[in-house]
Amino acid sequence: MGLRSSDSADGDRNGANRKLVLAALGVVFGDIGTSPLYALRECFNPAHGIAVNEANILGLLSLILWSLVLVISIKYVGIVLRADNRGEGGVLALSTLVSTASTNWKVWAPVSAVGLFGAALFFGDGFVTPAISVLSAMEGLTVATPKLERFVLPGAVLILTSLFLMQRHGTGAMGRLFGPITLIWFLTLAALGASHIAESPNVIFAINPLYAVHFFINNGVMGFVTLSAVFLAVTGGEALYADMGHFGRSPIRKGWFMIVWPALVLNYFGQGALLLSDPTAIKNPFYLLAPSWLLPFLIVLATCATVIASQAVISGVFSITRQALNLGYLPRLRILHSSEEEIGQVYVPSVNWLLFAGTLTLILSFRSSSALAGAYGIAISSTMLIDTILVMMLLRVRMEPHNRKIIALLSLILIAESAFFFSNLLKFAHGGWLPVAVAIGIYILMSTWQEGRRTLAWLIAREQMPVRDFMTMVEKEPPTRVEGTAVYLAAEAGGMPRALLNNLKFNRVLHNRNVLLTFVRPEVPFVQPEERIEVQHHGDGLCRIVARYGFMETPNVVAALRGAEEKGVPYEPDSTVYVVGRENPIFTSGSGMPLWRKRLFALMGRNSQLAAIHFGVPSHRLLEVSSLVKL
Structure with missing residues (x-):
């Protein structure tokens, strides 16, 4: 189909x-997997004015079924999962893949901006996801007995507080329980x-799609409005792609077609069957x-199940934070590895407590x-649109056999997703503005940091002394030499770092x-070990080490120096x-x-x-040199 992953990754995952x-x-x-808790119920929300009758029930079920087929089965599982960046998925990985695949430099800036905004939407x-998921589960207490209604809100707050407190311990031990519990959940559905x-x-x-067509004919404008509720059944599709790096394409496809999709369809149709026999059951x-x-x-x-769903989203935010940081979109943040075995399990304290504050505010505000x-x-439908557009661009750049047919199919899906987006846009004044406002704020932060770092790097590079000129200067006016080794962290692999020049200028x-x-x-996402370290010898006791790390890896000074030692650069800590x-x-x-x-x-x-802490510089041997730059 024109979208291929690395052979080694394919071999492992097959x-x-x-x-x-x-x-x-x-x-x-x-x-x-937790969408059945609220999706069909929201389709019959009194605000939509959709009557609970046989025609509407069958029409909405048909819409949900074919949405799952088009958006999840065909688009994400069938097509998008093949657009991996060396095994990694997600909107940032996809945007970098499109940028590097194109030879047209004019493509880079808009694609980078689109990918950045998609990450901000995530x-x-x-x-929103942890708040709505846990609240919908706790609302089952009111079905058991209305007397328990007063415990719904405190219970949701307690569960989410415990969940965010747990993040600092890592999800390794709990993760072993996730799979079996989720399997029981889908079998129960x-x-x-x-x-x-x-x-x-x-x-x-x-199953007949004509029922979906008749639903729009019978309900007109309100049928279009209801699409925003139908869309709730496919939320989570982005996670299939974003989490591909943890498991690979094959396990996700098998899990979807063998377990998840059949369970979801059976549960939605079961809810529809219940409503056909008892329309009053629409309350839950x-x-x-x-x-x-x-x-x-x-x-x-x-x-x-909702705690697991929330955990998946929280972990996804941590992962995309690290990607954004390593790609230069965010300032250095404290990132902790919560597992010694799994490289993808990270914990970002500042982001964790920001999410906790936002989620708690949502629960207490919307209730x-x-x-x-x-x-x-709105945020999720926008991200899905961005995924579709970027994959179509990638297919267009890689014009291989059969790509035209895939682009045509994605164009039809894009029309359906656009309908979902515009229907969700009608909810803007009723709370939909909130995730959009958050996304715009985060986009401003990330784009400002990216532009500021680029400008700062250009200003510094403009003033840098070329290595050849430095060697000539040292040869003409030899400075005093002292025993030992000095390791200078240099942002650019070109000229001489300002810290070294200032040391020479003021201390000689x-x-x-x-x-x-x-x-x-x-x-x-990852760099092969044999490609990681490059050593350049300039003579007279000066050498440059270039250490390459992918956006899913954490650079480390000591590890880089140990790697250079294997290539002939002595390391004496x-x-x-x-x-x-x-x-x-x-x-x-x-x-x-x-x-x-x-x-x-x-x-x-x-x-x-x-920088010293972020790159793992030994604190007892650290010297920091400051300088001023006009920005």
Whole structure:
């Protein structure tokens, strides 16, 4: 189809076993797997004015079924999963893939901006998904008995507080439980739905897409408005692509077609069958599928499922934060690895507590999953549109056989997703503005940091002395030499770092050996070990080490020096001093970014993690040198 991953990754993933499929169930499908809790109920929200009758029930079920077919089965599972960036997925990985695949430099800037905004939208979703998922599960208490309604809100707050507190311990131990619990959840969905389909088998007629067409004919404008509720059934599709790097394509496809899709369809159709026989069950058709004796178990299971779904989104936000940071879109943040075995499991404390504050504010402000449904959808539908557009661009760049047919198919899906987007846009004034506002704010932060760093790097590079000129100067006026090694962190793999030049200028001293260490970020998730370290010898005790790390990897000074030692650069930790430069910008008006963005850039810089800490520089051998730069 024109979208290929690396052969080695394909070989590993084609041999995926049942354990990997089970693990994928617990992470990849958590979000979409909890949609039956509220999706069909919201389709019949009184605000939409859709009557609970046979024609509308079959029409909505047909819409949900074919939405799952087009958006999830065909687009994400069938096409988008093949657009991986060396095994990694997600909107940032996809945008970098499109940028590097195109030879037209004019493509880079707009694609980068689109990918950046898609990542910002994902942050906005990170606030809403945990809130609506946990609230919808806790609302099952009111089905058991109305007397428990007063415990719904405190219970949701307690569960989410515990979830965010747990993040600092990592998800390794809990992750082993995710897969089996989610499997039980999907089997329960299927069993509950199948039992009611057997009682009202005529619900099977909804497989015919003509019922979806008749739904729009019968309901007109309100049918279009209801599309925003239908869209709730496919939220979580982006997670299939974003989490591909953890499990690979094959386990996700097997999990979807063998377990998830059949279970979802059976449950939605079961809810429809229940409504056909009892229209009053619309108050909560999911929980009313279960007999009263099973309700306590179902509430507990649903709560576990929503916690897992929330965990998947939170982990996704952590992962995309690290990608954005390593691609230069965010300032250095404190990132902790929560697992020694899994490289993808990271914890970002500042982002965790920001998500917690936002999620708690949403729960206390909206107070019910129905009210939150208004804030849910715009960000996700926008991200899905961006994914489709970027994949179509990638197919267009890689004009291989059969790509025209895939582009034509994606064009039809794009029309359907556009309808979802514009329907969700109608909810803008009813809470939909919130994730969009969050996304715009985060986009401003990321684009400001990206532009500020680019400008700062250009200004520094313009003043840098070429290595040849430096060697000539040292040869003409030899400075005093001292024992030991000095390692200078250099942002650019070109001229001499300012910290070294300032040391020479003011102290007239150089170490016997001087190492210029530069971390380079190729736009790939991982770098092969044999490609990581490059050593350049310039003579007279000066060499440059270029260490390459992908956007899913964490650079480390000591590890880079150990790698260079294998290539002939001696490393003596006890006689090595690490010199880190720190540029402090001075604001000037009239050129470059607006003054307010310059001040925002400086504020972000002051609150970023120190370079020495971020790159793992041994603190007891650290020397920091500051300098001023006019910005």
